[in-house]
Amino acid sequence: MRRVSLNARLAQDAEATAELYVVLFEINHPQLTQPIRLSTDNTERLSDDPLYYGTRSTWRGANPVTEPFLWVVASTVLPSDQEDAPASATLILENLDADMARLVRSFVDIATIHMAVVLASSPNLIELEYTDLEIISAEIDAGEIKLSITREEIENEYFPGGRMSRDGFPGLYL
Template sequence: MRTVSDTFRHAMFDQQTDELPVLLLTISHPDLGSVWRLSSDNADLLDAEEQLRGTISRGQNYYFFPMDVSLPEDGEDASNVIQITLDNVTREITPLLKSTVTPASVTIEIVLASAPDEVEIEFPDFELASADVDAGSVVLSLTVDTMASEPFPADNFTPSSFGGLWAST
């Protein structure tokens, strides 16, 4: 069972509140060269010269990108993919997202804008399954475990494939 603060619970369920839940994304991969930290809130001015805004959480800068999150649907045949659409993406980011051979690791955290150093909910261990590029936006598809979608068993144990299993001694 997940424990969240009363302030967070009121921010999520009250009809009117001054609190703002903030989504923080951390994307890491050795091929990217650095860790990317993205935020759904633009409250803090992170770089006055570049006019970059975002969130400062636990001493790290999370840069603001307008984003939309689509959670997976319920049901037996539904896919277990979370889609995050990032808007206003520059052309430099797109090739970097597609340059990795293995999936990048993604951590999703939710904090309150009034207390960005206190992580209310954390979803670690997501993998970046795909990054679909559109005009000015990128749709990131995140999965928990790509092995869950692999067939099991990976092969059929037939005499033509595994002759040693069927050989008589």
């Protein structure tokens, strides 16, 4: 069972609410000097020159003063239920700056992405969290960047895991 805060439950059950769900992203890669932190909400103006907005949160050890989550326009395509298709989702970021595409093209191996759902009014309280997902591909055009995200492939694990033999499971054979 998943734990949900009282504020989130009240917002879900209310006929109308001012509460807003926010998704925080942290992207890690060995070639990055620091993680990329992104937010789907422009909670607060972080700078006037250049003008940018973001969310301040302590999620994953971020310092809210010096390491805010920068606002980005994002949408998603949820994973399909098809049996023969990989369990992957697509995160679509609006390509608002040429540096975004340059950064995505700067490495060819897999990056790790972590996601958390919070309320805008309480960005330090995690309502839902997905960690250690992998960015397996990126499609870039003039308007958007599509990142394909998947989990570790548990389907490739060996089955059965072990044989029920006297050597492998001696407690069964007394």
